[in-house]
Structure formats: structure tokens, C-alpha cells
Amino acid sequence: MTTLPLPAWGVRPKRVLPGFGLTMGVTLAFLGIVVLLPTVALVLKGAEIGPARFWAIATAPRTFAALKLTLLAATMATIFNALYGLLMAWVLVRYDFPGRRLLDALVDIPFALPTAVAGLTLSALFSANGWYGAVLEPMGLPVVFTIWGVAIAMSFTSIPFVIRTVQPVLEDLDPQYEQAARTLGAGPFTCFVRVVLPAILPALVVGTTLSLARCLGEFGAIVFIAGNLPMKTEIASLLAVIRLEEYDYNGAAVIALVLLLIALALLAVSGLLQALATRHRGRAP
Amino acid sequence: MTLQISNMTRRFGPVDVLRGIDLTIGEGELIALLGPSGSGKTTLLKIIAGLDWPDAGGLSVQGEDWLPKTAQERRTGFVFQHYALFPHLKVRDNIAFGLTVMPRAQRPGKAQIAARVEELLHFLQIPALADRYPAELSGGQRQRVALGRALAISPPVLLLDEPFGALDAQVRRDLRRWLRGVHDATGTTTIFVTHDQEEAFELADRVVVMGAGRIEQTGRPDEIYDHPATPFVARFLGLTVEIPVTLRQGRAEAPGLDTSALPRRAMADGPATLFLRPADITPIPDPASPFRLTALTTTGATHRLVMEGPADCRPEAEVARRSAAALTVGQTLRLRPEAGQIFPGGPGAQTLPAAADNPRFKESTP
Numbered sequence: 049m050t051t052l053p054l055p056a057w058g059v060r061p062k063r064v065l066p067g068f069g070l071t072m073g074v075t076l077a078f079l080g081i082v083v084l085l086p087t088v089a090l091v092l093k094g095a096e097i098g099p100a101r102f103w104a105i106a107t108a109p110r111t112f113a114a115l116k117l118t119l120l121a122a123t124m125a126t127i128f129n130a131l132y133g134l135l136m137a138w139v140l141v142r143y144d145f146p147g148r149r150l151l152d153a154l155v156d157i158p159f160a161l162p163t164a165v166a167g168l169t170l171s172a173l174f175s176a177n178g179w180y181g182a183v184l185e186p187m188g189l190p191v192v193f194t195i196w197g198v199a200i201a202m203s204f205t206s207i208p209f210v211i212r213t214v215q216p217v218l219e220d221l222d223p224q225y226e227q228a229a230r231t232l233g234a235g236p237f238t239c240f241v242r243v244v245l246p247a248i249l250p251a252l253v254v255g256t257t258l259s260l261a262r263c264l265g266e267f268g269a270i271v272f273i274a275g276n277l278p279m280k281t282e283i284a285s286l287l288a289v290i291r292l293e294e295y296d297y298n299g300a301a302v303i304a305l306v307l308l309l310i311a312l313a314l315l316a317v318s319g320l321l322q323a324l325a326t327r328h329r330g331r332a333p
Numbered sequence: 334m335t336l337q338i339s340n341m342t343r344r345f346g347p348v349d350v351l352r353g354i355d356l357t358i359g360e361g362e363l364i365a366l367l368g369p370s371g372s373g374k375t376t377l378l379k380i381i382a383g384l385d386w387p388d389a390g391g392l393s394v395q396g397e398d399w400l401p402k403t404a405q406e407r408r409t410g411f412v413f414q415h416y417a418l419f420p421h422l423k424v425r426d427n428i429a430f431g432l433t434v435m436p437r438a439q440r441p442g443k444a445q446i447a448a449r450v451e452e453l454l455h456f457l458q459i460p461a462l463a464d465r466y467p468a469e470l471s472g473g474q475r476q477r478v479a480l481g482r483a484l485a486i487s488p489p490v491l492l493l494d495e496p497f498g499a500l501d502a503q504v505r506r507d508l509r510r511w512l513r514g515v516h517d518a519t520g521t522t523t524i525f526v527t528h529d530q531e532e533a534f535e536l537a538d539r540v541v542v543m544g545a546g547r548i549e550q551t552g553r554p555d556e557i558y559d560h561p562a563t564p565f566v567a568r569f570l571g572l573t574v575e576i577p578v579t580l581r582q583g584r585a586e587a588p589g590l591d592t593s594a595l596p597r598r599a600m601a602d603g604p605a606t607l608f609l610r611p612a613d614i615t616p617i618p619d620p621a622s623p624f625r626l627t628a629l630t631t632t633g634a635t636h637r638l639v640m641e642g643p644a645d646c647r648p649e650a651e652v653a654r655r656s657a658a659a660l661t662v663g664q665t666l667r668l669r670p671e672a673g674q675i676f677p678g679g680p681g682a683q684t685l686p687a688a689a690d691n692p693r694f695k696e697s698t699p
Binding site for chain 2 (some may be wrong): 222224225227228229230231232233234235238242243246247325328329
């Protein structure tokens with residue numbers, strides 16, 4: 049993997065901004081060493097295994113259960129994040145109230161907190177004798193050691209992605225669009241659905257995708273609350289660690305590859321949705 | 334629809350934006366709200382649309398009180414200066430918007446809406462743009478679409494905020510004539526806001542001149558042009574030369590001033606101020622006059638003269654290029670106004686509203 053900062057052939061094109069060669073070189077070198085090379089290594093490792101064995105490992109009951117749980121919980125968490133994150137961004141942008149800045153700062157806490165701390169805190173709160181658990185368990189809604197616990201931990205660490213991507217777009221949205229819609233006879237709800245939502249949809253898609261990706265990869269916060277019962281509440285990344293500790297490199301690589309494929313598919317879907325949501329930004333005449 | 338505004342006031346914090354507006358607008362009129370920035374004209378328009386609320390006063394349309402109604406209920410289809418077309422909708426869907434958001438019971442059928450949009454596209458001469466997005470249109474085209482979107486809902490009164498403010502001069506002139514045509518064809522009562530007197534005078538049936546939250550004058554364009562009611566209006570309409578005079582038997586007198594071309598006025602004797610347009614002044618060489626020519630610049634077809642007179646009076650004049658051939662800087666000139674306005678009181682007596690420091694101020698378009 050070598051990266052050449054400048055093309056060694058032909059005439060050097062003149063550029064208005066200086067420093068292209070250097071900055072591009074550093075960028076490519078970094079991306080190559082830190083992102084691309086490990087990914088390629090992982091794919092190569094997976095290729096060594098061979099498709100038949102790969103399939104066998106990936107669909108082994110315990111692996112399959114872990115992948116299924118991870119995907120399901122991540123989807124639950126992301127749906128919640130998309131809705132609640134949008135609501136939260138709306139409240140932070142559209143209303144002025146005492147404590148708004150404090151609330152705004154609180155949003156970043158899941159990012160700032162070490163995930164292990166978040167996991168410990170959540171499991172303490174939701175355990176049978178914790179503040180929340182003491183209320184929920186008697187109602188027949190156990191959280192700790194269930195998929196709900198996994199989803200809650202995922203949601204906790206990833207919701208800022210939605211809020212922080214939607215918030216600036218909502219802030220920049222010119223109120224004239226909504227005012228125009230109102231004077232054309234649209235009610236507040238119609239106005240939101242037909243004018244505001246299309247404008248913030250690209251940002252919402254990006255935020256939701258990032259949030260889902262983070263949910264799939266979350267580890268620290270979940271392992272404390274999930275209980276990690278094989279076939280029940282064991283997440284995929286934890287299983288990969290277990291395989292590695294058992295010196296089962298192939299098993300770990302398969303799980304990692306599946307997660308990687310899901311992440312790539314997510315990026316592709318997100319790009320597609322964004323293109324759809326921004327297709328109106330045509331060229332000016 | 335007739336529209337009545339009575340004693341309306343609006344204040345933003347410490348600033349009085351509207352200070353008692355009374356205005357009646359008749360069925361089918363085309364009205365221009367003309368004034369410098371900060372005169373409250375856009376606020377007045379937004380209050381009519383329901384996008385802002387007065388602190389006191391009344392607003393009624395066809396005798397019905399409009400103040401308790403929301404913007405949604407008034408359905409005026411406000412046309413913004415920068416159009417505010419919905420970027421994610423094609424031209425056709427932008428125009429249909431107001432029809433598609435009607436309550437289900439009143440909403441026309443899909444085919445009816447499509448037919449109405451088609452009809453408007455042809456009426457506005459933009460059928461070729463139907464399937465484009467706003468980002469793919471020029472400013473003039475966007476303005477036409479914005480107007481189409483408003484007209485689609487057949488608003489009781491059409492409100493336009495600086496409708497040509499963001500366009501270049503040629504498109505502006507074309508669209509002005511086009512808007513007049515649209516108004517004459519639909520008969521919709523129309524109010525538009527502008528800071529451009531040429532625009533207001535060319536387009537409107539009646540011009541309402543506003544300054545610092547008050548209506549300074551209301552009238553037909555030629556009435557206002559020929560008889561500005563206040564010094565503010567005079568200055569705003571380009572009567573920027575102010576010469577202190579003494580009124581004697583209805584005639585303005587001052588050293589170096591030849592007012593024989595001006596009609597006598599039925600005004601009391603005493604100090605007064607003569608307001609003149611630079612183009613209405615003919616300079617005549619006169620060694621006895623106190624006005625000395627200090628600068629002579631050309632703008633092509635005309636020469637611009639700056640003179641210095643007594644008591645800090647620096648009149649300016651505009652003359653045709655050929656008649657300025659004999660003039661040289663430093664010589665003294667007698668001023669012969671061909672038309673002008675006289676307001677009683679000496680210099681400084683015509684107190685200016687705060688926002689009118691510069692009467693020829695052009696609002697910058699962001």
C-alpha cells in the first residue's frame with residue numbers, strides 16, 4: 049500500500065490553493081494505513097476460510113443468535129433514536145426556555161462518558177433493586193439480561209448522532225418556508241410533514257445511519273446490562289471477543305466480516321436515501 | 334375584497350414599528366406600500382397576512398374582523414421577497430400546494446387540481462417549467478412560480494413583499510408589466526411593498542408612502558409626485574435640494590434665486606423651505622449670485638453641478654450636456670427652478686422621522 053502524493057506523469061496542473069500534494073498525501077496515507085489496510089486484511093482472512101466453512105460458522109446456532117440479537121436490538125434502538133432524537137432536536141431549536149443550554153449540553157454526555165461507565169450505571173438503575181428496575185420488574189417488564197436492556201444501552205450511547213446531525217439543519221431552515229405554507233392554508237402538522245420534514249430528511253437519514261452503525265458496534269455499555277447469556281443476550285461483538293480468546297481466529301473473523309458487510313450495506317442504503325431526498329437540488333440554470 | 338386597517342400600532346421592544354396606521358383599500362385595487370427600510374411597510378404586510386400581530390388597532394376584510402384569524406385561516410398566499418418556494422417540490426407541486434393542503438371536505442379532486450395548475454402555468458407563461466425544481470429556475474422564473482402558488486388558492490387579497498427586489502433591472506421592468514397584466518386579468522386586490530418609487534409609481538393604482546411607522550401620504554402616483562404632502566415625501570421622491578427662502582405674497586424669494594417659473598402659493602408670508610429636484614433647476618451665469626459652482630461631474634448624458642451658497646446651502650443641479658458647455662468651476666450662478674414644493678418653516682423646521690436620514694436610501698437586498 050503506497051500512496052503517491054502527486055501523479056508522476058504528465059504536466060503538473062496549476063492549482064489555486066497551495067498544498068494539495070501534501071494534504072492529499074497525508075490524507076491518503078492515513079486512510080490507507082488506518083482504515084483500508086485493516087479492512088482488506090480482514091477480508092483476506094475471511095477469504096482464506098472458504099465460502100462453505102464461512103457459511104457454516106456464520107449460521108452456527110450461537111453465532112446466528114448473536115447476530116440476530118444484535119441486529120434486532122440495534123433496529124429497535126435506532127427506531128427509537130430517530131423519533132426521539134428528532135423530537136429532541138426540534139425542542140432544542142424551536143423553543144426558548146430556561147435551561148435550554150443545559151439541556152443542550154446534556155445531549156453530549158453519552159458521547160463523553162466512557163461506555164463502560166454508562167453500562168455500569170444503566171445496569172445499576174435497571175437491576176431488580178435499582179430505581180427503574182424496582183418499578184419495572186414488578187410490572188413484569190424485566191430489562192436487565194433481556195433484549196430490552198441491550199436496546200436501551202445501544203440507544204443511550206448513539207442517540208446524540210441523530211440530535212447533533214438534525215439540529216444544525218433545523219436551525220438553518222428559513223422560517224419563511226413554514227410561513228409560506230401557513231399562508232397557503234396549511235395547518236401546523238401538515239406544515240411539518242410537507243415542508244419541514246423533507247428539508248431535514250437528508251440529515252435525519254445520516255444521523256439515523258450513524259446511530260444504527262454505532263448500535264451494531266457498541267460493546268462496553270451493553271456487556272454490563274445484557275448478562276451475556278449465550279443464545280439469549282449475547283451480542284455479536286462480544287462473541288467475536290470470546291472466539292478470539294478461544295484462539296478461534298476463523299470464528300472471530302467471520303463474525304467481524306458479517307458486521308463489516310452489514311455496515312457497508314448500511315452506508316450504501318444511506319447514500320441511496322440521501323440521493324433520493326436531495327434529488328431536487330438540481331443545477332442552477 | 335375591501336380591507337380596512339384602523340389605528341394599528343406595533344412595537345418591537347423599544348422600537349415603534351407602526352405608530353397608528355389607518356388605511357382603507359378598495360375592491361380590486363393595486364396598492365404600493367412605499368418607504369425606506371425601517372418604515373414599517375413589511376411589518377404592516379405581515380400583519381395583514383397573519384404572520385405578525387399588532388399591539389393595538391383593527392384589521393377587517395369585507396367587514397369581518399381578521400385579527401382573531403390565523404395565517405392558515407386567512408389564506409393570503411404571502412409572496413416573499415426571496416420567493417420561499419418549497420425546494421423539494423417541482424414547480425407544478427409548488428403551485429398545487431395550497432390546494433392539496435385544504436381540508437378533505439373542500440379539497441378539489443386530483444384532476445381538478447391538475448387542471449387548475451395547468452391553467453395557471455399557461456396564464457403565467459411558464460408551462461415549460463412545470464417539471465423543474467426551484468433550484469433549476471432563474472430569479473424571474475421563481476417569482477412567477479411564487480405568484481402562481483399564491484394565485485392558485487384565489488386569495489382574498491394578494492400580498493407581495495418586495496416582489497422584484499432580488500431581480501436585475503431588465504427582468505424587474507418586464508415582470509412589473511407582467512404583474513400589472515396579471516392583476517388586471519384576475520382583479521385580485523393586491524398590496525405590494527417596495528422601496529423603489531419608480532416601481533411603485535409605474536405599477537400601483539394608489540401609493541401609500543410610509544415613513545418611520547406612519548403613513549405620510551396616500552394618493553394616485555401623479556398626485557403624490559406633483560404634490561408631496563410633507564417634506565419627508567418630497568425628499569423621498571427625489572426633491573433633495575432644500576433652499577431656505579422667504580415667502581412674500583405667495584412667492585419664494587432668496588438671493589440668487591429666480592422663482593418666476595413657479596406658481597404663486599396661497600401661503601402666509603414668512604420663512605419657508607423650497608424643495609427642488611436637481612433636474613428641475615436651470616443654472617444661469619450671474620456674477621451677482623451667491624451660488625458658486627464648486628464641482629462639475631458628468632454621468633454621460635447629463636452634467637451634475639454642485640454649488641455652494643449662503644448658510645451651508647449646497648444645492649445640486651442636473652443639466653443636459655450641451656447646456657453645461659459654457660459652465661466652469663468657480664463661476665457664480667443664479668438658480669431658476671422650473672418646479673418645486675414649498676413647505677413653511679426655515680431650515681431644520683421640517684423635522685425628519687428617524688428612519689429617513691437619507692431619503693434616497695436604497696434597501697440592500699440580502
